[in-house]
Amino acid sequence: MLMLDRGRELVERRSILRLLVVRDLKVRYSSSALGYLWTIIDPLMMSAVYWLVFGFVFKAKDRGLDPYIVFLVIGVLAWQWFNAGVVDTTRALQQEAKLVRSTNLPREIWVLKIVGAKGVEFVLSLPVVGLFMVIQDRPPTWNALWCVPLAIVMQTVLISGIGLALASMAVLVTDLTRVVRILLRVMFYLTPVLYSVHILEKAFDVDGITKIVALNPMAGIIDLYRRAAFPDTQTPWHVVGIGSVVTVVIFFLGASIFRRLEPAVLKEL
Amino acid sequence: MTVQSSTQASGGAQDVRPVIEARDLGIEFIRNRKRRLSLREMLFTGRSSSPQGTFWALKGVSFDVRPGEAVGLIGANGCGKSTLLRLIAGVMLPDTGSVEVRQGVAPLIELTGGFLGDLTARDNIYLTAGLHGLSREQVEERFDEIVDFAEVRDRLDTPFRHYSSGMQVRLGFAVVTTLDEPIILVDEVLAVGDRAFRQKCYKRMEELIGHGRTLLFVSHSENDLKRFCNRGIYLRHGEVVADGDLEASFKAYVKDSDKGSQK
Numbered sequence: 282m283l284m285l286d287r288g289r290e291l292v293e294r295r296s297i298l299r300l301l302v303v304r305d306l307k308v309r310y311s312s313s314a315l316g317y318l319w320t321i322i323d324p325l326m327m328s329a330v331y332w333l334v335f336g337f338v339f340k341a342k343d344r345g346l347d348p349y350i351v352f353l354v355i356g357v358l359a360w361q362w363f364n365a366g367v368v369d370t371t372r373a374l375q376q377e378a379k380l381v382r383s384t385n386l387p388r389e390i391w392v393l394k395i396v397g398a399k400g401v402e403f404v405l406s407l408p409v410v411g412l413f414m415v416i417q418d419r420p421p422t423w424n425a426l427w428c429v430p431l432a433i434v435m436q437t438v439l440i441s442g443i444g445l446a447l448a449s450m451a452v453l454v455t456d457l458t459r460v461v462r463i464l465l466r467v468m469f470y471l472t473p474v475l476y477s478v479h480i481l482e483k484a485f486d487v488d489g490i491t492k493i494v495a496l497n498p499m500a501g502i503i504d505l506y507r508r509a510a511f512p513d514t515q516t517p518w519h520v521v522g523i524g525s526v527v528t529v530v531i532f533f534l535g536a537s538i539f540r541r542l543e544p545a546v547l548k549e550l
Numbered sequence: 551m552t553v554q555s556s557t558q559a560s561g562g563a564q565d566v567r568p569v570i571e572a573r574d575l576g577i578e579f580i581r582n583r584k585r586r587l588s589l590r591e592m593l594f595t596g597r598s599s600s601p602q603g604t605f606w607a608l609k610g611v612s613f614d615v616r617p618g619e620a621v622g623l624i625g626a627n628g629c630g631k632s633t634l635l636r637l638i639a640g641v642m643l644p645d646t647g648s649v650e651v652r653q654g655v656a657p658l659i660e661l662t663g664g665f666l667g668d669l670t671a672r673d674n675i676y677l678t679a680g681l682h683g684l685s686r687e688q689v690e691e692r693f694d695e696i697v698d699f700a701e702v703r704d705r706l707d708t709p710f711r712h713y714s715s716g717m718q719v720r721l722g723f724a725v726v727t728t729l730d731e732p733i734i735l736v737d738e739v740l741a742v743g744d745r746a747f748r749q750k751c752y753k754r755m756e757e758l759i760g761h762g763r764t765l766l767f768v769s770h771s772e773n774d775l776k777r778f779c780n781r782g783i784y785l786r787h788g789e790v791v792a793d794g795d796l797e798a799s800f801k802a803y804v805k806d807s808d809k810g811s812q813k
Contacts, residue, residue, distance in 0.1 A: 300681065385655065544645065
């Protein structure tokens with residue numbers, strides 16, 4: 282019940298949420314001359330590095346689907362949104378402490394606006410994927426029309442859930458931010474960003490390895506994005522299915538943690 | 551004073567519903583302000599290494615405020631005045647009791663909190679006014695009024711961080727006082743700014759009260775309190791000691807603090 286009230290309140294204040302998202306983007310783009318380029322330079326450079334290392338140095342055969350660079354860019358961009366979203370939402374309340382203390386808005390808004398701003402940056406970086414698909418002569422399939430929007434919704438819900446939990450806990454536990462950074466780096470390699478899910482079946486002789494990997498919702502989300510360009514993916518659908526269930530669970534868990542900690546957090550800010 | 555008569559006309563009738571209803575409000579703080587745990591403490595001992603101990607910043611506070619009343623909160627430093635204001639503004643949540651606020655609130659608390667150093671004053675005005683619920687058109691309507699009041703017209707496109715601290719507060723005051731909210735919470739903000747601006751603030755405040763807004767006012771200045779408020783609530787150690795006519799409440803406070811200083 283309480284969660285529904287909160288949801289309704291947030292919907293009523295959606296214009297303020299939009300305002301905050303625009304503010305974040307404005308700050309980001311007005312404080313640097315390169316502006317938009319910064320959004321894509323980092324993931325592009327990282328993609329180039331992985332492409333060189335795994336495509337040419339190791340000459341890995343079982344890396345993913347061809348063309349590998351398209352496969353990589355999709356994964357790295359999606360991970361970039363996840364990574365930046367989680368890191369920034371962890372600091373969300375502390376960073377805006379003054380505003381949180383002086384405006385009576387549903388406090389969830391400070392987390393959601395970061396998810397939103399990072400999401401807009403992600404969508405703005407999608408043309409880059411299109412460019413690579415054109416260069417590599419890999420036209421998008423009709424799947425893209427529903428795969429990409431669904432994946433974006435799932436990722437928004439996932440980052441919101443994780444962000445709500447971390448943002449409130451980080452105010453009470455001082456060094457959480459550092460732990461989050463380390464965990465994210467580990468997660469990057471455990472998530473099928475550089476490789477494909479079906480390769481794990483070959484690499485590990487463990488029954489149900491794909492189901493274990495699917496517990497990490499980013500596995501399913503990245504796979505959904507990739508279906509837009511690679512209809513020939515061999516990843517089973519249950520990766521997406523399990524991922525979406527876990528995503529919803531994480532969201533409700535995060536929202537209830539946020540509510541539980543809210544009074545203590547407000548005293549501490 | 552036409553202000554007074556209109557206030558009493560609306561507040562005098564007993565059946566007018568209070569706009570603020572505080573019932574048994576209480577909030578508990580950790581004494582040494584170190585609630586935060588480091589991860590090491592959490593893993594190995596499960597509790598903070600600093601000594602435990604809490605205190606109630608507010609305890610059993612109950613009162614009603616009717617529309618149009620101007621209430622001064624009086625008390626020594628740390629008696630819970632600002633905390634009470636925050637609870638009413640909804641930016642802190644009580645541990646016991648409840649506070650019901652039936653109309654919109656314009657909080658003059660941390661005036662410059664909404665401003666971002668990297669953006670220009672123009673952008674900042676739109677953003678902060680928007681955060682407090684004004685639509686873009688409403689801000690456009692009031693834009694000139696805000697700018698003139700804050701006297702920043704020649705620096706509208708300067709990044710906010712290049713403003714002097716006085717100018718920053720001026721802009722904050724100008725934005726928040728143009729809000730239409732019927733309840734105004736003021737926390738010591740009149741103490742800043744130069745003399746000329748302070749006069750302007752006083753005038754603006756008197757206008758607002760004249761329009762029948764409800765005011766909750768925290769200040770240590772006897773003059774300010776007497777100027778704006780007709781009712782005083784005296785808090786001591788988080789409890790209401792006196793609530794009534796401003797003069798009477800203030801006298802109780804003065805008596806207490808004189809007693810304290812003689813010890």
